[in-house]
Amino acid sequence: MIITDTHTHLYSEAFDEDRDEMISRAIEQGVTRFFIPAIDSTYTEAMLQLEKDYPENMFLMSGLHPTHVKDNYKDELEHVEHMLANHKFYAVGEIGIDLYWDKSTLEIQKAAFKHQIQLAKKYKLPIVIHCREAFGEVFEVLESEKGDDLFGVFHCFTGSLEQAHQAISYNMKLGIGGVSTFKNGKIDQFLNEIDLKHIVLETDAPYLAPVPFRGKRNESAYILKVLEKLSGIYNVSEEKLAEITTANSKAIFKI
Incomplete structure (x- = not known):
């Protein structure tokens, strides 16, 4: 059984003391494909080291996270473009809009x-979207850029059924992770109305650990709890769910 974690920050400082052991735990349990989103230029070196250490397992993205869109964002975007021009990446991400932490940067977040x-269109790559308290704003930008060359993953999807259909209409898969196991997560109430062909699995490690690890450090091996939850929601075996969601990830990331 091959399981794909489409969104995991394995370079995070949260893993500095046991990174290799944590990655080994995941690989031993069948999680062998890890897609690594960027945050800003300060993490680039650590991401490249991950790829060097695990060349068969790590698939990197380049991008500027919306919470890191600051006064120097144009310099950061130049770094993103430089990296895309000089290294192999599998997506532009994570990118988007976050109005939870700072609403004052909305206009430059939208521009970024x-x-x-x-x-992403220039390099024929998918995008991986971060959206927090900003569905309207994210959809506004997607609407302006919609087309066959716009596709990707709506990471950590926590919206409504209607918003799920809207995201899918822009050629997005829905990234489903630990929130699906939360009692107040809500998405578990309608996920079975979304065809499995639109779903990919993720952890967002070290964040958003699934039940029963909620509130603790998340890690990629915990994606098995997400797999278990979705197996119940869709009434399919965990093996079949892993097969379908990995195939979906291959359709998006082309690997």
Whole structure:
């Protein structure tokens, strides 16, 4: 059984003391494909080291995270473009809009999001979207960029059924992780109305650990709890669910 974690920050400082052991735990349990989203230029070296250490397992993205869109964002976007031009990446991400932490940067967040979508189109890559308290704003940008060359993953999807269908209409898969196991997560109430062909699995490690690890450090091996939850929701075996969601990830990331 091959399981794909489409979103995991394995370079995070949270793993500095046991990174190799944590990755080994995941691989031993069948999680052998890890897609690594970027945050900003300060993490680039650590991401490249991960790829060097695990060349068969790590698939990197390049991008500027919306919470890191600051006054220097144009310099950061130049770094993203430089990396895309000089290294193999599998997506532009994670990118998007986050209005939970700072609403004052909305306009430059939108500008950075739009610019990075255009970079993804230039390099024929998928995008991986971060959206927090900003569905309307994210959909506004996606609407302006929609087309056959716009596709990707709506990471950590926590919206409504209607918003799920809207995301899918822009050629997005829904990234489903630990939130699906939360009592107040809500998405578990309608996920079975979304065809499995639109779903990929993720952890967002070290964040958003699934039940029974909620509140603790998340790690990629915990994706098995997400797999277990979705197996019940869709009434299919965990093996079949892993097969379908890995195939979906291959359709998006082309590997």
